Amino acid sequence: MKDTRKTAFLGLFFALSMAFSYLEAMVVIPGLPPGVKLGLSNIVTMYCLFFLGPKPAYLLTVMKALFTALTRGPVAAVMSLAGGLCSITLLTLLHQRKKGGFSYVMLSVFGAVAHNVGQLLAARWVTSVFLYYYIPVLLIAGVAVGTMTGIIFTALAPYLKNIK
Secondary structure, three states: OOOHHHHHHHHHHHHHHHHHHHHHHHHHOOOOOOOOOOHHHHHHHHHHHHHHHHHHHHHHHHHHHHHHHHHHHHHHHHHHHHHHHEEEEEEEEHOEEEEEEEEHHHHHHHHHHHHHHHHHHHHHHHOOOOOOOHHHHHOOOOOOOOHHHHHHHHHHHHHHHEEE
């Protein structure tokens, strides 16, 4: 029964993540650089990592990339997977050291920046052109979006703990 429950929850989290992804694609913020999104679906991934563990978080990341392949094509899927895997890996390592005092906001910022770096590396592999000039834009966007996502996650965390 335990595995069935985990599978059902992961399916619900995947659906919620896709809904957030769709919602953020609909929201147009003037002046936002190309490729920069709000990262709302990352709240679900952070929940999976912090409350369920690394395995469900990695699985959700792969599922999101596969969904991206179906809806936006293989290049977008590679970008999604690279960013997601970099982010989850760094967050897993930092969360294990949480005794060092990383808040959810700081973890979210690190995760967002790692996601952007992973996508930049994937773009280098896919296009064979290193977009070095875009690094400052992605770093600033990662800090801004990561802070916002972290604040939202921190506000929701006390309620999310009860989902287990």
